[in-house]
Amino acid sequence: MSVSEQSDPLMNDDPAPAGTQTIDQPVGTAVLEERVPSLETRRLHRFFGKLKAVDDVSFKAYPGQVMGFIGPNGAGKTTTMRILATLDIPTAGDAFVCGHSVIDDPDKVRRVLGFMPDSFGKYDNMNVVEYLDFYARAYGFRGADREDAVDRVLVFTELRKLADKPITALSKGMSQRLGLGRTLIHDPEVLVLDEPAAGLDPRARVELRELIKLLATEMNKTVLISSHILTELGEICDSAAIIEAGQILAYGTIAEIQRKRRRRAETLEHSDDNDEEHTTLLAARVLDNAEPLERWLLEQPLVSSVAAGPQQVSFTFSGDGQAQHRLLKGMIDKGFEVVEFTGKTQSLEDAFMAITEGITQ
């Protein structure tokens, strides 16, 4: 199903005629709509034999914007990003970086785009400064310009103190910093980062997040960042495209995705064939393993979109206060050691779980 055929109200309030692009502008403020996108995919397709890895993907991102590209394993994130980075060519459609087509003008795209793959080669016998210098040369910097380029990156990533350290001896966090630095060496306007936070400890993740925020807010760069660590992206992105099985399921500012999600819940609430009166996002925290509670909830009427963490289960509940009370009583009677039972503010993660109906890896 192409984007233009989606019937989900999350996607299209005003479906355009078949064959036209329906998500050709960010859902958000009028200010954004007037600006020229620095990153755009236009009805992008990439098939591997019969597998539709990317299936009619359209989105736009703008200077100063951090856009999350969210989806489970195999959703098509890396394939889309590789096309943006001119490492692969689409089966159909096109993508534009600062107005340059990845098909017609790949050289121009490479000049304005920095791509950080999910894993990148490390060379033995090379220290941090030599590694950055190597990439500065590769991008054609010479003499004082080369020194300046390396210097700028060392300052931004705060890697100067490790300048002489062999890159194979860096921690994962520092190594990702270096990877980001390498991506920044030619000072690109657009950054495409494939799962940069994967495998980082919480501190390194927060530090990386701060660096990425700076790139957008202080340096007006456009950042597309993929992840399936959803909470991570919720804190950093101002917009997101949620992808699954090669197709965009929802797209827009975070507020817009959440608003549309709420609107859909309200539509369900008021539809004729649905006599449930309330749809609420609830969470229950238990003392021990949340898995048995998750299983129990899956069997309860009025409960849907169940998602469990180690000690917490969140779910959508389509019932009134009395019904909620009965559900809580049922949990306690069943012997679950519930220590918290609350309405949840919907996070990006919740929206994602609801949109994809809980299909994550």
Ligand SMILES: Nc1ncnc2c1ncn2[C@@H]1O[C@H](COP(=O)(O)OP(=O)(O)OP(=O)(O)O)[C@@H](O)[C@H]1O
């Ligand atoms: N070169 C290729 N040949 C055949 N199939 C491929 C190729 N590259 C990717 N695929 C398939 O395309 C689909 C999308 O893969 P992709 O790597 O883009 O997903 P992803 O969202 O980045 O997932 P992950 O988080 O696991 O990296 C997968 O089913 C993958 O197996």
